[in-house]
Amino acid sequence: MLPLEGITVIAVEQAVAAPFCSSRLADAGAHVIKVERPEGDFARGYDAAAKGQSSYFVWLNRGKDSVVIDLASQAGRGSLEALIAGADVLIQNLKPGSMDKLGFSLERLKKDYPKLICCTISGYGDDGPYAHRKAYDLLIQAESGLASITGGPDGPSRVGLSIVDIATGATAHAAILEALIARARSGQGADIRISMFDVMADWLTVPLLNSEAGNPPQRMGLAHPSIAPYGVFRSKDGRDILISIQSEREWKKLCSDVLDQPDLPNDPRFASMVERVRNRQLTDTTVGASFATMTRDDLLKRLSDADIAFAEVNTMADLASHPHLRRIEVDTPKGPVTYPAPAAIVVGEPRHYGAVPGIGERTGTIEKPSARIKSS
DSSP states (O other): OOTTTTOEEEEEOOSSHHHHHHHHHHHTTOEEEEEEOTTOOGGGGSOOTBTTBOHHHHHHOTTEEEEEOOTTSHHHHHHHHHHHHTOSEEEEOOSTTHHHHTTOOHHHHHHHOTTOEEEEEESSOSSSTTTTSOOOHHHHHHHTSGGGGSEETTEEOOOSSOHHHHHHHHHHHHHHHHHHHHHHHHOOOEEEEEEHHHHHHHHTHHHHHHHHTTOOOOOOSSSOTTOSSEEEEEOTTSOEEEEEOOSHHHHHHIIIIISSOTTGGGSGGGSSHHHHHHTHHHHHHHHHHHHTTSOHHHHHHHHHHTTOEEEEOOOHHHHHTOTTOOEEEEOOTTSOEEEEOOSOOOTTOOOOOOOOOOTTOOSSOOOOOOSSSSOO
8 A cells, every 4th residue: 555545636736846746646646636727737838758748747747637627617616626625635836826816715725624735836935025926947046046056157057957846846745745644643734835935045055154154155067166176077088077085085095096196195285175175276187187098987997996986977868878777667648658766765665657647637536525624
């Protein structure tokens, strides 16, 4: 039996953040009913990379039922009400105020369904001057300051994936699981509000505190502001390898076993982490010159034998054939698609991942809503 079997989730969702959350609930056995507008979640049209279907949608909507509801109509709102009446969890990330205008204010839902766990995802929360702004992943990367510390010296950059949406979805997932545990004890639901800006501000605590202490982070690409050598160096055959030297012991091992320069640590310019950072250009030039005399295979063997932390700077093509990549296969309207497996492994309990629905497609039977949550 999966952990969330018997739990019903209504997801009035679109794009990435809320679908990320609800897909994880579905993986754990929850019955997730995705409410889509007649034209479908607009994320269905983001790209056509997965057998002609959106990679985003195929990734984030496995194991759900899709129900088409026109919330602009009275009949549609009645249908949503019926679904909520039989639900344990309601997730929604519509534009701020949209659910209120449709008659589904959180105050009313809490009164009518006291055991319901509501999770509302927004850009900036309920209050403040930006509360009603539209918010998307890249906008929050910029507004939060994340973009200002990402990239190289030439200018700010976006993180190469939807990190704000994914972080927000993961935060919502954790909060909902906490609320389900609390409800099992108290019998009461919860009203969870999560803003994308709050999530990213939380994750940016370390660079923020450093900035407030007078040490604003600098954009350094794949280098580290306070450790050297910690960065990318190129092999003789053109492969980029990132190494991390965290201690004087590791520095001495690198010099003797990889660089063949055992006396290098005796040079005052390289004698400590502080000096290596102060002389970063010389440190990096010295390490880089040595790396450039060796092939990738030779370097990887030397680094591994010396127990130096390293990684190759891989492409997506490299990831596709990586020896540690685990995949799952899910059915979609256009055939099976394989992609990376969720990270959590529960030993002895292999997971089965449900199909990705077409618009309005139900992989199971949606039970008649019960009245177990509605107050009398």
